[in-house]
Amino acid sequence: MNATAADTAADWASGKGHTDENFPVASKLVAPRFRAPIMAFYRFARLADDIADHETMPADQKLERLEVMRMGITGECEAEPSAVALRQVMAERGLDPVHALDLLEAFRRDVTKLRYGSWDELMDYCRYSANPVGRFVLDVHGEDRALWRANDALCTALQVINHLQDCGKDYRQLDRVYLPQDMLASAGARTAELREDQASPALLTVIQACAERTQHLLSDAAPFARRIRDRRLGVEVAVIQRLAVSLAARLRRRDPLSERVHHGKAEALLLASGAALGRFVRP
Structure with a gap:
């Protein structure tokens, strides 16, 4: 597998940020000490969403990119910075990686179903x-x-x-x-x-x-x-x-x-x- 997903992330990123979502994401209502891990999760999810929704990227390439992100969460690959950053945050705070892995299952379905x-x-x-x-x-x-x-x-x-x-x-x-x-x-x-x-x-x-x-x-x-x-x-x-x-x-x-x-x-x-x-x- 070509694990160079991070090299051209700008090529498929939508440019959409947390303030562009339909509902609040880590707003100022959330205590500052909790915002960093939530934003790490958001950046990971945003990139996976952008990959799945890309209008011209072939389906097999989308699935490969999503697999690189999964490997970043499990520690098998260091190629995608957002996945590595989230893995580190989860390790520091003792958080279960199952939520990130479940989310990737949804994005795989977006590609195939x-x-x-x-x-x-x-x-x-x-x-x-x-x-x-x-x-x-x-x-x-x-x-x-x-x-x-x-x-x-x-x-x-x-x-x-x-x-x-x-x-x-x-x-x-x-x-x-x-x-x-x-x-x-x-x-x-x-x-x-x-x-x-x-x-x-x-x-x-x-x-x-x-x-x-x-x-x-x-x-x-x-x-x-x-x-x-x-x-x-x-x-x-x-x-x-x-x-x-x-x-x-x-x-x-x-x-x-x-x-x-x-x-x-x-x-x-x-x-x-x-x-x-x-x-x-x-x-």
């Missing part, structure tokens, strides 16, 4: 693509792993919201569809409709049904922020929960192919402020 047959298949994908992120943050803070169930509900909801918001772009640019195929078939919708400038009534029915299921996930995650011991992390989770609830509700009313779903800065700030205040005053 372009359709999801059912909601259950999509949930299994989110088990690897979303849940490890929150689990890692909880481990960094020394939180009880009993919180993982609530974490998983929230992280999965965030992932599905991102999929629904970007469903048109994912199909047009990557031929990747996260809307369950059985739900599309039942509604009489065709995958190719994702290429249009406006969703058909059938396609909109599927998007709204997925948004409704996402709202159920968010209901399961509702107690999460209050159960976190670290007050600052609890506030950040409360903010993320509030933003997600708002977006899921919008996706039940708006067409992501033709209408803006993302929050504007003022909207996001207002929602975040209300959620933060609520978490601070609650015991």
Whole structure:
């Protein structure tokens, strides 16, 4: 294997940073002593995501690059700096590498699996693509792993919201569809409709049904922020929960192919402020 992944990382990096994400990443709400390991995990995940989503890199080359990253986590290879840096951070703090390795499984699927047959298949994908992120943050803070169930509900909801918001772009640019195929078939919708400038009534029915299921996930995650011991992390989770609830509700009313779903800065700030205040005053 050619383990020179770090030599041309700029060739496939999207340039996207943690402030460009749809939800907060290691915001100033998080205590400074925890930000470094979270950012190391983010940089690792960001690069793996950029590799999997690259529009022209051949699939076999993507898988090779992702394997180099895996070897960086396990200590078999030193070629990818972000993987080596994360491995060192995890070793210093006694953190489990399973979260990084699980995440790589999701990115391998992004390269090799372009359709999801059912909601259950999509949930299994989110088990690897979303849940490890929150689990890692909880481990960094020394939180009880009993919180993982609530974490998983929230992280999965965030992932599905991102999929629904970007469903048109994912199909047009990557031929990747996260809307369950059985739900599309039942509604009489065709995958190719994702290429249009406006969703058909059938396609909109599927998007709204997925948004409704996402709202159920968010209901399961509702107690999460209050159960976190670290007050600052609890506030950040409360903010993320509030933003997600708002977006899921919008996706039940708006067409992501033709209408803006993302929050504007003022909207996001207002929602975040209300959620933060609520978490601070609650015991």
